[in-house]
Every structure is written in C-alpha cells, then in structure tokens.
Amino acid sequence: MVTENVSPGSEVHIEIRDLTMAYGSFVIQRDLNFNVNRGDIFVIMGGSGCGKSTLLKHMLGLISPTSGDILYNNESFVNASPDLRGKMRQCWGITYQSGGLFSAMTLAENIALPLQLYTRFSSAEIADIVAYKLALVGLAGYQEYYPSEVSGGMRKRAALARAIALDPEILFFDEPSAGLDPISSRLLDDLIVEMQESLGATVVMVTHELPSIFDIANNSVYLDTNTRTMIGYGNPAELRDNSDQAVVRQFLARGIAAPAEEQHP
C-alpha cells in the first residue's frame, strides 16, 4: 500500500502463459504469452469481437481459462485457492465499461464500501479518505449524489475513485474513455497517468482509442480476430511503424494502408 516510485519495465508483474480462452468448443484466443512489467501502462487492443474484454475477464478471474495460466508476482492466479484469490484481488482496482457503480448507493457510499470491507479505518477517517479520493478525480463535493444524477464522464471518474480507494497495485480499465467527449477522455487519460506515476501502480487497459494508446501506453498486445491469437506485442508507436503484421500497422494507423509490398505478400 505504501507508495514507491518504480521505473517502468524493471520487473515482471503479470505473466500470461500459454493462455487459451474458449466458450465451450468455440476458441476465442489461443496461445497467448506476454508479460506486463511493474509500473507499465499496458494496453490490450484488437478489432471488435477479438476477445479483448474476455481476456480482461480472464485476468480478473471472472472466467476460467480453458488452458494456460496467469501469474501475478510469480504466483499462479488460476490455480490459487479462493482465499488467496481474494487476497490477490484486494491489490487490484477495477473500473468496468459502464462504471459498475452501485446505483442504489451515493458516490461516497460506493467509494467507502471497499474501505469498510478491507481496512480498519473508523467511519470518520473513511469519510476523509472518500473526500480525498473524490477530489483526486475532480469530483470534490459530489459525495451525496447518486450515480444516476451525474453525467457519464463523472460516473467513469467516480468509478476510478472507487478503484483507487485501496491504493491498488494494479489498475484494470475496460474501455475507460468509451462514450466520452475528446476533452473528458483526455482528462481521464491524464488522470490515469497521474495515478500510475504517483501510486506506482501497474495499469492494464482494454481500449481501441488510438489517441489514448499513443499518449499513455508504453506496452501493448494486439489480439487478431482471424487467426485467434496475438500477432503484435510491444510499444504501440513502434508496432505502428515496424510491425511485421500489416493488420497491426493498419489498426494503429486507423486503416490507412500499410506499404504495398507487405499488404500483398
């Protein structure tokens, strides 16, 4: 929980080993192998329906993989006991595509919930911390509002405040800027970077917002819909310029054709 400044790329934090994901006999992605380093802002990208969100759900343990393993700090998550899984999850902060805020609770109650469950703070201390977390995401004073009373962008930021309530080691985002205007989306990106830098957290996000990807990500993986496996892994800007896969270059250049000789091998 105590903050340390960690330079990106020094130590493996999350490891995906030979992961195969399938719904029944329908394989979504196979043979995924990649590492996320401590302090990375890591992006999972790919076309619609390629299994990005499914991969994230596997990493969160909401779905069990068909084969392969996911390791956090060199410890298997897939084979962990439910108790250990619970402990590992306490070091995570997660924001879902539509926020995932509990609509029957105020923003303050939403953020207070993980603090009440997993810390020994008194209710007055929790109120102070909630005020601080809301101030961090620019929502100071919105304690008593319900999620339905604030805008979509504010809901996303409130969800981020709930995700960072326990000062997590890993922050997961599912499409953080989907449905936001360019300015809000940029502000959210800045906020993610600030959180990563000051908390020293590792960030894993699913997104296909190219500006976000180039602005903040330092590592990424590309999942292909047709071959059903990963065909790109590395810094997004480098992948755009130097990937040996035309599909990846095209994706990162927003569909503008890659050099001709490689498009028609």
Next chain:
Amino acid sequence: MNSEPPGFELVFDADGNASLLLTGDWVEGQKPAAFAILRSDLYSSSTHQLVLDSSRLGSWDSTLMAFLLQCHNYCQDEDIDFQATDLPTGADKLLAVATAVRAHIPPQEPSKPWLSAFNPARLAKEAVDNLSESLGFIGEVAIALTKLVAGKSNTRMVDFKNFCYQAGPEAFGIISLTSILVGMILAYLGAVQLLQFGAEIYVADLVVIGTLREMGALMTAIVMAGRTGAAYAAQLGTMQTNEEIDAITTMGISPIEFLVVPRMLALVAMMPLLTIYADLLGIVGGGIVAGGMGITPLQYINQGETALQFSHFFIGLIKSVIFAVLIAVAGCRSGINSGRSSAAVGQAATEAVVTAIVYLIIADAAINILFQQIGI
C-alpha cells in the same frame, strides 16, 4: 513492522508564520492524527502562512493525503498561504491533482419534516394522481386495441404467443399448488363450523361456490400479479434503462402497441383458462378434506352439483378477465415509467405488485357488491 505513530507539531517563528512538522508513519492501522486539533490550533494562532515540513515523515498512504487535503481546504477558506513544496515524490503530485478542481457545492434542498410522508392531503393527492395516470394508460391501451382491430397496429403476433406461453403453461405448477391448498383451507374452515350442526355435507356447497365465485379467480390473480406482473415491470424497466423504449419510440412505433398490447392480450387470454383450472383443482382439494371427514367422493360430487350454478362459474370468469387487465396495466405502467437505474427497476417491480394487489382487492369488492345488488 516497527512503525512510529503519525503525528504533527505546529511551530511558530518570530514573524508569526507557522510550520507544520509531520512525524511518523501515516499508514493504515495507525491511529491517524486528528485534523480537528490542528484546525483549532491554527484558528487560535491567526497565522498567515503554513509551511509543510516532511523531514521526519516515514511511510505514507491515503491517510496522509486525506489529512493534507483538509489542511489545504482549510487554508484556502481562511486565506492562509499553504506551502506544501516539501512533500515526498508522488504525494506532491497527488495533492496537486486533488486540489486542481474547486469543490462542488451541492444546492441546498429544504429538508422535509420526517412525518411529511404521512401527510393525508399528500397521500390522497398521490392516490388520485396514480389513479388518473392508470386511467390515462388504459385509455392509450384502448386506442392501441382499436388500431389492432382495424389491422393498423404494430403488435407482433410472435410476441403474443411467447407471452401466452409464459403466462399460461409455465404458471401451471404454482397455480396447481396454491389452488389445491386454498380448496383444502376453505373446506377445513367450513367443516369445523358445519360439524357442530351435523351439516358437514354442506362443505361441498361451500367449496364449490367459494372457489368458483371467489377464490379461484382471486388466488390465480394474486399469484399472477407476483409472477407475471412483476416480470412485465422488470422487463419494461430494463428496456427503459437500455434505451430500448427510446429506440422503439423514435422508430415511430408506439411502445403501447409494441410492448403493452401483446402482454395484456396474453394475460387476458390465459387468465380465464388458468382460473378454470384453479377452480377444478380447488374443488378437488376440498374433496380431499371432505373425504377425511367421512364424506364419500360420490356424496361430495352429488352435493357439489346441486350447488353448481352457471352464474357462479360465469362471475369467476368475468373477474379473471378484469383482473388480467388490471395486472397487465399495473405491471406495464410501472415498467414504462421506470427510472433508468437498477434500483429504479427494482422499485418498478415492487410498485407493480403492490398496485396490482390493491387494484385486485378493490375490483373484487366492487364486483361482489355489484352482483349482489343485481341479485346474481
């Protein structure tokens, strides 16, 4: 872990400027220093500058940040120059982000006295509003139905069939159970009284008339209000949340024609059939109890036949049709008017069941009085 409890010291220099020395480990598990103490110290000192000194600060987490934010906000309100330059890396950035936007001040709403919820004038107004809205809704449905008869409606017959299946065959299990038991209860109740006069054979009359006229239709309706009425409210409420109803409206289709009419027609078609089924099982249930009292099945059937009049059966059927309309109106109206959150959908389902049951009881009483007056 060997950690020092968090604390602070307020030091004043000769010019009256204050410096705040943070000490110890400001982490979870330690009793954090109270901001209230610092506030009263600052208040009594009337200083104009507060400089932070974190040279003796150990490890820290959100506890420290929450404290610093309160310092910052207090200094801002009191026009004190708060200098937080001497913070560990990370903490300075977090404080900068947290203080970048000024706090929003929510508009003050006049607080209502607690008992205002029981204000009779307001309750009466709500009931009247509720009723007039329901009548308006029934009016819209009537318009949609005339369009359906004229063949100009956007109602899909596939939906109608699906809803018939959901409201009919799928409800057999629960209707069987409740109607047999209610038949038995009726028979027990009557038997205890009738035995005193040696007139236990009239249990058959009691069960047949009671079930056909009253209990068959009412119990079926109450079960269906909880089962199907709530389901309609939840379905339409979720559609409202997902903006499906907006989509239907903007396609130029009336949500009433497209969503409400098939549900209501399905319930109107299925409820009389379920009621007949419930009548039958209710009489069988009464027969079981009668059998236990030494009345043979033949006697029970013979005696029951003398009590059986077409009018009793007919009244039960009329009730079931009216009840079906009321359940569908309560369910669909709550669903369509639902708010757009998961809590609101739950509220809509609750409201649907409560309204439906109130309507059912009132309608039942009204129908009974009406038929009593005209002597059927």
